[in-house]
Amino acid sequence: MTADAAHATASSAAPATSGWAATWTTSLQRPGTGFTPNWSERGFTHQTVRQVVRLSVGGDTVRVRLSNVYGTDPLTIAGATIARSTGGAGIRTDSLRHFTVKGARTFTVPAGAEYAGDPVPFTAAGLEPVAITLYLAAPTGPATYHAQAIATSYRSAGDHRADADGAAFTETSQSWYYLSGLDVTGGPAQSPGIVLFGDSLTDGTGSSPDANRRFPDALAERLAAAGRPRAVLNQGIGGNRVTVDSAWLGDSATSRFRRDVLGQPGLGTVVILLGINDIGISEVAEDPPFPVFAPYPEVSADEVIAGYRGMIQQGRAAGLRVIGATVLPAKPSVFSTARSEAKRAALNTWIRTSGEYDAVIDLDRALVSSAAPDRLNPAFDSGDHLHLNDAGYRAMADAIDLADLG
Secondary structure, eight states: OOOOOOEEOOOOSOOOTOOOOEEEEEEOSOOOSSSOOOOOTOOSSSEEEEEEESSSSSSEEEEEEOOOTTOOOEEEEEEEEEEEEEEEEEEGGGOEEEEEBBHHHHSEEEEEEEEEOOOEEEEOOTTOEEEEEEEOOOOOOOOOEESSSSOEEEEEEEEOOOOOOOOOEEEESEEEEEEEEEEEEESSOOOOOOOOEEHHHHTTTSSTTTTSSSHHHHHHHHHTTOOOOEEEEEOOOTTTSSSOTTTBBBHHHHHHHHHIIIIITTTTEEEOOHHHHHHHGGGGSOOOGGGGGGGOOOOOHHHHHHHHHHHHHHHHHOEEEEEOOOOOOTSTTTOOOOOHHHHHHHHHHHHHOOOSSSSEEEEEHHOOSSSSEEEEEEBOOSSSSSOOOHHHHHHHHHHHHHGGGO
């Protein structure tokens, strides 16, 4: 390794450095086929990947967190930059900054590790899009990624980390790769951040791609419009379950809670919206429409509630305010049967009445059809009776009493 290279002596979670606050995050997954084509299984060789994300709050210094947590080999980053996005794969060159690890532009993240890079002077506002560009010269092997970004990532052959117009980035994907978070410091004083922890309804399935119309985006916009800007972090994975690990749908919520929630700096509140996949995927076990759902164990309402309790205990022990959200209906999708509806009713009764959460967001009552309380309001249904459209995700954010967020 040259003098311009360094090994990242990393841990599996971001260091809780004083003063840093997470402004954007995503939950990471094992390489896999997923619901849509992606580049995770093959990885990258002599290619540049540009990924555009939107900060929820701003600052004057940023650090980028990269993850090789599901990699089997060390990941060498031959060079990386951050810049303001101009749309698509374009960037503003006057904002371009190289980021480093221990002062080196070339660095290696060990297999199984995540690393936070060096602080980069970079003034950015809340709700501003930025582009992170990684040049991957050596073969990476399968890539740690987030399957359903609801945003376009761009790839080119060769080293184009500093290109402004994006013309070289001729390949696209709807996933994020290696990127786990951005942290800021030096911004205006504000309340501690909020992480929305969930499945595809948090991830944003059904919302408009490249439009930032997910539930967390809508909540960040609502807080900013109310003059109360706060970091809002999206830690949702499509298909994720409270109780079941899946190669394609992510580690179970209970097992990833420590990394995806407790590992985020500057956090004060977590909102848990999970459970529909535990009880719904149980109903498709005999005739699975998607191999991606495997495995298919029968999951009871009591098992899901035990998972809720474990996350509540972990969150409280870390000093977080823990909020529960009721489970939305799924009729007439394949997830909805008399058995799964009975389980959903049991989960929602417990969420509403147990008193174990610090507050409850009753999304079920806010988004159901007035004519059929076991179905989504048609105005909010993306069309598959499980996921929401842009208006539905906005309605989710609007259903929150901002005072409940702490």
